[in-house]
Amino acid sequence: MTQAPKDLTPDTIVEFLASIFERRGGEEYLGEPVTMGEHMLQGATIAEQNGQPDEIIVGALLHDIGHFTSEFGTFSMDDTEDRHHEDAGAEVLEQFFPTVVTDCCKYHVAAKRYLCATKPSYFERLSEASVHSLNLQGGPMSAEEVAEFEQNPNLKHIIAVRYLDEAGKIAGMETPDFRHFAPRVQRMVDAHCGRSA
Template identity: 80%
Template sequence: MTGHAGALTPDTIVDFIGSIFDRRGGEEYLGEPVTMGEHMLQAATIAEQNGQSEEIIVAALLHDIGHFTSEFGTFTMEDTEDRHHEDAGAQVLEQFFPPVVTDCCRYHVAAKRYLCATRTDYFSRLSEASVHSLKLQGGPMTQTEVKAFEKNPNLKAIIAVRYLDEAGKRAGMKTPDFGHFAGMVQRQVDRHISGSARE
C-alpha cells in the first residue's frame, strides 16, 4: 500500500486512513500502555466527550498519523534518520484538511515544549515515554521560541489537541472505532476542498 499519496483524492482519503487504523493501529506506541490506534481513538473520544468542535476531534484523531506515513510513500526502507512524525503527518494532511487540523498535527510536539515552558503543572502530566521524547525534541522552549510560537493563529486548537494527546494513554479505555469518526473526518475534508475552491 505504499506510494499511494499521489493516487489519493478527497473521495478516497477517509477510507484509506480508516484502513491504516484497521491494519496498523495495533502497533506499539513508543512504550505507552496503549497501541497507536488506541491512543489516537482515545484522544478523539475524549475530545468528543468534552464537547469539543469537530475540527478538534478530527485533529486529535489524526495528530499522530505521521507514524504511519510510510503508507503514503513519504518514507522508504532506505531512510536512515528520523523523519519527524509531526512534519511528515502534516505533509500528508495539508493536502486534504483545513489548516487548523494540519497545524494541530504539525505543532503537537512543539506544543509539549511550549507547555513545559509556560505552565508549571504541565510537566507532571507527562508519561515516562513523553518525558524521554521531550529531551530528544529539545526540552522546554526558550522565551524567544515561546514568543514566536504564540503568534500561530491556531494556538488555542494546537494546545487543546496537545492536552488530548497526553490524556489518550489509558490502558483498557473503551472507544468507538474509526468508523464512528469517519463522517466528521469527511466533513473536514469537504470543508477544506470547498474553501480551496473559493480561493
C-alpha cells in the same frame, strides 16, 4: 512502511486513513500502555464526549498519523534522535484538511515543548516515554521560541489537542473505532475542498 499514495483524492483520503487504523493501529505506541490506534481514538473520543468542535476532534484523531506515513518509521524508546513524525503527518493531511487540523498535527510536538516552558506543572503530567521524546525534540522552548509559537492563530486548538494527546493513554478504555468518526472527517474534507455535502 505505509507511504501515502500519490493519487489520494478527497474521495479516497478518509478510506486511506481508515485503512491505516485497521492495518496498523495495533502497533505499539512509544512504550505507552495503549496501541497507536487506541491512543488517537481515545483523544478523539474524549474530545467528542466533552463537546469539542470538529476541528479538535479530528485533530486529536489524526495528530499522530505521521507515525504511520513517515519514511523515518515509528519512534521507540531506544531512539537517540527525533523522527519528526509531526511533519510527515502534516504533509499528508495539508491538501485535504483546513490549516487548523494540519497545525494540530504539525505542532503537537512543539506544543509539548511550549507547555513545558510556560506551565512547569505540565511536565509532571508527562509519561516516561513522553519525557524521553521531549529530550529528543529539543526540550522546553526558549523564550524566543515561545514568543514565536504564540503567534500561531490556531494556538488554542493546538494546545487543546496536546492535552488530549496526554489524556489518550488509558489502558483498557473503550472507544468507538475510526469508522465512527469517518463521517465527521469526510465532512471536514468536503468543506475544505469546496465540495457540497
